[in-house]
Amino acid sequence: MSLNENSTYTLADGTDIRALPKVSLHDHLDGGLRPETVLELADGIGLELPADDPVALGAWFAEKSNSGSLVEYLKTFDITTAVMQTREGLTRVAREFVQDLGADGVVYGEIRWAPEQHLTRGLTLDETVEAVQEGLEQGIEDVRADGGRIRVGQLVSAMRHTDRSLEIAELAVRHRDRGAVGFDIAGPEAGFPPSNHKAAFDYLAAQFFPATVHAGEADGLESIRGALLDGRALRLGHGVRLAEDITIERQDDENTYVTLGTLSQWVKDREIALETSPTSNLQTGAIAAWGNDILDHPFDLLYQLGFRVTVNTDNRLMSGTTLTRELSILADAFSYDLTDLEIFQLNAAAGAFLPIEQREELAEIITAGFEGS
Template sequence: MTGAAAPDDDLDLTLEGVDLVTLPKVSLHDHLDGGLRPETILELADEAGLETPRDEPEALGEWFVASAGSGDLPTYLKTFDQTVAVMQTAEALERVAREFVEDSVDDGVVYVEARWAPEQHLAQGLSLDEAVEAVASGLEQGMRAATAFGARIEAVQLLTALRQNDRSLDIAELALRHREDGVVGFDLAGPELGFPPSDHRAALDLLAAEFMPVTLHAGEADGLDSIVSALVDGRALRLGHGTRLTEDVDLVEDADGTTVAEIGDVAGWVRDRGIVLEMCPSSNLQTGALTGDLTDHPLDLFYQLDFPVTVNVDNRLQSGTTLSEEWARVAEAFDYGVDDLAVLALNAVEGAFLPAPERQELADRVLAGFDRARQG
């Protein structure tokens, strides 16, 4: 296969003698329009007669990482103007989706949910259904190519509605129309502050009535109220990011001087009901969802408190990362071993929008892959 982003020069992708790239991974929070190869952007832009901020792949990749590292979510989101602009034809969507799968395979990913917003890809005449069909074709091409290389991956779609727009009901209906064609769930993305899930109650009620799984961005750029709306109005089974769930967890010292966690009703619901947290460490640093450095990320706090935490890339291009690199960073920051990464991987399996028998089969594959890696 081809194309996965090169790892950081100083980032060690081995842990306890295991090559992290070879470990089987499940990617739940992975934006299609945030995973393009820089060279693909340049080629598609040239075909479409569009200008790009840089003319060479390496320089363009560096531009995306630098531009996304503003510490502000709306500014971070502006970088998507460049990627979405070159994804306006069926051929471009097919190519991007195919390469998305190829790059996932190169990173050891065995299951990926590609989330994207079809409403952003209609500028050159595609219908919503045609856009979804083009991505489905590209994902299928990528899976077939993986099989030809002796690899195995399942790549499906999560359809995203933009919370600042008014097309969420259209996108919910679109997801339902294509649920037999590889669309497994629904998402809300875009500026979080001021655009709560409750604004999209009609779409979310329809999805609940039709038993379509929902994961919502919440607790990234807004606080606990946004998470509550995702849980109550959205019936969310997963939370995209969820970093500000810490607002409902207090660390206090008991009479013996031991630090204990007091977990509030919202955080308790998330933990006790198994609502999966889709955490994206590098992205959270870029957008300002996290202050300090990676050691300050609440991922480890939630992990130690037995929340169903997962590690994700969010946007490989904007963060200049891969899932293997995110695992390596998390392992270094929190002194995790391979067994800890296995727990994170199985958390992701449990959160996958698959029927229970398929999740069990995926869990068996992941465990077998970890066993093989440990044995060398």
């Protein structure tokens, strides 16, 4: 059974959020394992775990992830990556990943992961990508067999604290016609700027291969600036600290008056998508400057100001969440209705790393699904 499969999330008008067509742009493969799968794969390699049943293990991941620190949050991935070092493990995790997206109403998903973290048992970089792609394709067939529809692509990521980014960029481009749709850098943000990976981003630009960059999560405006200038990012992974470049001048009962800085104005005017992940942003302290409650999240401010905000899960296992749940949390906090949720999905469709014709087709699927709800 996938995470939160039996939970019900509805809007104020009774609309079942799970049944709505959704787009997922920021979802880590090694952060979306089922607890029972972690247990079974760990048993096969003799890996000791902090709990021996799925419920307790899921609770352990959630507890350890709720630290207020991205560095501490990332430590939980030592376990998930450890069970994803074989072709069989990677393929199974990828297959179940797509099954769970399909069960959550996702019609298009981009799955990000770092091949360089899956080489300890003899796989080559290309073999890891092929193993994940095999699982993704199996998952797509499973969703279709259940009467659903889904399309997925790989966001091949390099770890920003290592020196393999050019090699990983070349790997992503090699697989651009075999599942890879984009590139990312992930891992600890502060102290590891995109400028460290200039050769990789230069290569990607020369190959016209799109990149999204984690920025504005554990570091501030300079990190976002580096993602745009050095990384040529077409989207910002999280990007919530862009709100530091927005000055609230005054508020009254009906309006908030703000001034945008040069950086935030650029992101807004260029319609650069922000890949926000509300629960994760709370867990990692990304919104600590504004508070520690979902109502403090700058998501609504960014949305009301016209930024291209999107809603994502980041890591479903660590955050104990689904895309349906994230949308429900925001709807409850900010009184969003069906129209708002549709805008978030259309924003994500517009930001997807797909050809324009396929983005337009995706938008039509979303519109038709929301109209029929």
